[in-house]
Amino acid sequence: MSREAYQVPSMGGQNAFSNDAGYSNSMAIDTPSVVYLCGECSARVALKRGDQIRCKDCGHRVLYKERTKRMVQFEAR
Template sequence: MERDSLVLPSTQSAASAAASGRAFQPVQAITYLCANCCAANTLNRNDAVRCRECGHRVMYKQRTRRVVQFEAR
């Protein structure tokens, strides 16, 4: 197989990815609470898990505000 005919998946454009059914989602920052000082920290996917106020590394994810109901049998 020639190298010119090989197309890597990372080189696809956003238009061709959307046309094939895969849509790119924007990076969402999630809010975590520090276990030490209770400060709210917003972290992205590649950020270090560390409080910006006190430097503590234990963070708690906030609960969802969506109503979740399970059916028991």
């Protein structure tokens, strides 16, 4: 057994722990935004993949997903 130091395998110039996780920048632009409601100031916040989970108005970090507009019907038995 040789006593060499451990080396992290290379991934073609990308770090395995980078923020983009192998996605190109064009994918981040083309992804649809999802609208959330701020838990502090009730502002509507549109976020895309990779955005910080933070209200753009007050900086609060608790966001709630908006309720759907489509009709949901359950069958009672």
